[in-house]
Amino acid sequence: VINGHKWFTSGAIGASVAIVMTVTDPEAQPHLRASMIIVPIDNPGLNIIRPVPVMGHTGGGGHCEIRYEDCRVPAANLLGPVGGGFMIAQARLGPGRIHHCMRAIGGAERALEMMCRRANGRIAFGEPLAKKQFVQDMVATSRMEIDQARLLCLYAAWKMDTVGKKEARQEISMIKVVAANVFMNVLDRAIQVHGALGVSDDTPLARMWRDGRMLRLADGPDEVHKQTIARRELARFAS
Numbered sequence: 353v354i355n356g357h358k359w360f361t362s363g364a365i366g367a368s369v370a371i372v373m374t375v376t377d378p379e380a381q382p383h384l385r386a387s388m389i390i391v392p393i394d395n396p397g398l399n400i401i402r403p404v405p406v407m408g409h410t411g412g413g414g415h416c417e418i419r420y421e422d423c424r425v426p427a428a429n430l431l432g433p434v435g436g437g438f439m440i441a442q443a444r445l446g447p448g449r450i451h452h453c454m455r456a457i458g459g460a461e462r463a464l465e466m467m468c469r470r471a472n473g474r475i476a477f478g479e480p481l482a483k484k485q486f487v488q489d490m491v492a493t494s495r496m497e498i499d500q501a502r503l504l505c506l507y508a509a510w511k512m513d514t515v516g517k518k519e520a521r522q523e524i525s526m527i528k529v530v531a532a533n534v535f536m537n538v539l540d541r542a543i544q545v546h547g548a549l550g551v552s553d554d555t556p557l558a559r560m561w562r563d564g565r566m567l568r569l570a571d572g573p574d575e576v577h578k579q580t581i582a583r584r585e586l587a588r589f590a591s
């Protein structure tokens with residue numbers, strides 16, 4: 353029987369099941385306290401309160417607020433062992449995070465292309481924006497950041513494939529922070545080069561920014577990843 357209140361369950365609208373991670377043994381060691389349980393979306397006691405509006409929008413499957421109120425499911429719905437929730441989350445989060453990174457890099461690439469096309473086509477103060485050094489700096493910096501992020505992403509993926517997800521944790525955290533920030537940086541420059549058009553909804557840039565901003569939070573905020581990156585780095589030189 354599950355009782356709880358969860359904010360931000362992405363894609364709940366239209367889904368057939370929710371995977372609930374919930375504390376099943378509060379006395380166990382921290383990493384053995386939670387379990388994962390499959391709950392059909394129409395199960396009595398699973399109450400979708402609302403899709404939480406994100407930057408003014410509620411579309412798609414929503415980022416839903418859900419209340420679990422005496423939500424009873426069969427024991428067979430347990431995913432893996434009791435207390436195995438953290439372990440499953442860790443196994444899933446690595447590939448999930450790097451997938452977000454690949455999307456972010458693809459989005460940044462698109463934003464850079466739009467930035468360049470606009471810079472080449474828009475005449476301001478007697479010449480194309482592309483002739484202005486401030487704009488060239490934005491293009492060059494974006495190109496450098498994207499390629500650095502792509503190579504780090506490929507490196508993290510290669511490490512996952514060759515030595516395993518656990519051993520690649522540092523690189524996964526690193527690219528999680530880098531890709532989300534590069535995406536934001538490049539989008540911001542693309543918006544700047546587009547002028548007022550950039551913040552309008554007449555190009556995809558504003559929507560990309562709105563959708564992309566969550567990547568610095570979801571699957572762990574930048575600061576949490578940086579903290580673990582720093583801890584591992586410091587531990588290498590602790591003795």
Ligand SMILES: Cc1cc2nc3c(=O)[nH]c(=O)nc-3n(C[C@H](O)[C@H](O)[C@H](O)COP(=O)(O)OP(=O)(O)OC[C@H]3O[C@@H](n4cnc5c(N)ncnc54)[C@H](O)[C@@H]3O)c2cc1C
Pocket residue numbers: 359360361362363406415566569570571572573574575576579
């Ligand atoms: C659009 C969107 C969709 C989401 N979808 C899902 C989903 O489907 N399923 C799901 O389970 N979750 C989902 N989340 C939740 C997401 O994983 C959390 O928002 C994220 O883990 C951060 O937790 P929090 O919001 O409680 O922030 P908090 O933990 O309150 O942190 C707030 C801020 O405090 C700072 N901070 C926190 N910890 C530290 C630290 N250790 N050191 C320094 N600074 C720190 C950071 O700046 C952080 O951004 C989603 C979030 C968003 C925005």
